[in-house]
Amino acid sequence: MGKWFPTVYDWAMNPFEKGRFEEIRRELIHKVYGKVLEIGAGSGINFPFYRDVEGVDAIEPNPAMVAKSNRRSELAVVPIHIHEQKAENLSFDDDTFDTVIATLVFCTIPNPVQALEEIKRVCKPGGKVLFFEHVKMEQPNLAHLQDWLNPFWKRICDGCHLNRETLELVKESGIEVVSVSSYYKGLFLTVECVNH
């Protein structure tokens, strides 16, 4: 797991965060409630947006990211507990969370199918599952370009897959997709789901 990636991540994301991303994150996080699990919290970029929740458990496997997110958690207005672990093997009991949220993380998780199984397990029946992800685009030329760039991209961006079909994986997992919003011509999606 890259050490340099956590060092440059916030800096590299800054132009996007100052633009539309902050608004997208804020709108999505506005929908969380109760006991919340955040998957792959990275440097804790979402932490300032949480309001009126019971608490947030955030998991993140990269120790350098955990160190950064620990600093950000001190600025949050809700209790945040950070756990160094992977989405494919969560340490929580079945039916623990009211909401599970993942932002820009399913591109990087090595086994997304197993991670979705774990999310289904730890989220309460009827609980919310929310995603903000970049995905393989529908436009064939752009999708082809994503396929072509992917091997280089993965190496530079700490295992991030540029062409992952996360929405299809979510649908196949049995988590019910309630609504999908598309940004930047379908490169980014927010997906609101219910766990059944």
Ligand SMILES: C[S@@+](CC[C@H](N)C(=O)[O-])C[C@H]1O[C@@H](n2cnc3c(N)ncnc32)[C@H](O)[C@@H]1O
């Ligand atoms: C592109 S960053 C996104 C960080 C943050 N969620 C955001 O919205 O900016 C992807 C994150 O996924 C984490 N990650 C990688 N493999 C993971 C796994 N198996 N389970 C959970 N998180 C993982 C990485 O360490 C990294 O912090």
